[in-house]
Amino acid sequence: MNKYALITGGTKGIGKAVASCLAKAGYKLLLTYATDGAKAIQVCEELSTAFHVEVRCLQADIADSQSIDRIYQYLLENTIRLDALVFNAGLTCRDSFESLSMTDWERVFFANVHFPVFLLQRIVELMNRGGAIVFTGSLMGIEPHSVSLAYGVTKSAVHALVKNMVKFLLPYELRINAVAPGFVDTEWQKTKPAEIRRNIESKIALGRFCDPDELAEVYKMLIENSYFNGEVVVVDGGYSYK
Secondary structure, three states: OOOEEEEOOOOOHHHHHHHHHHHHOOOEEEEEEOOOHHHHHHHHHHHHHHHOOOEEEEEOOOOOOHHHHHHHHHHHHOOOOEEEEEEOOOOOOOOOOOOOOHHHHHHHHHHHHHHHHHHHHHHHHHEEEEEEEEEEOOHHHOOOOOOOHHHHHHHHHHHHHHHHHHHHHHHHOOEEEEEEEOOEOOHHHHOOOHHHHHHHHOOEOOOOOEOHHHHHHHHHHHHHOOOOOOOEEEEOOOEOOO
């Protein structure tokens, strides 16, 4: 296989699981990260060694508009054409509605909505025909919640973006979909107090958090199945059905 995938936020959490899944399938990878370059480089080296594929990493903060040009220039300079683009990186803000500032609201919107739109605009012609774009949406963009207003609204926007972008990507012969995960057992979720985890698990029909590797297979399916287009695939284990 000589296919190339770019994954934003690909060195930890869901992004890392997707990277591992695609590397196992033989994809070459470019993974972006915001901070902790040493850890990101280590992850890339581990994936490359484990699966015998080319894995590169690039510092590109989704909160910084200059990262759009940084990614574009990197692809050009290294003559990389993409077959898959996974918009995984995201930001949240957990301030209460009463204390939420416009600055933080705009920061989350920029990272979760504006950045991927304008990065895609910049690099769409560097994607091969028949390629696939997958966004990380969220159950929080579907189910009402009280954790982060900005996050929930931006993820709803991501879901709408995916459906609206279908016709705009048609001339490029590119498909676009999203995965809307529920509660995934990433490093961040594992730090939650046991009582909170039990409360969440009680609302999931399967009674447990999703394993990141299980979720990664859904991303791979959306990349490789040529008939998925404009879909938001919910992966929540039957949340609220119990």
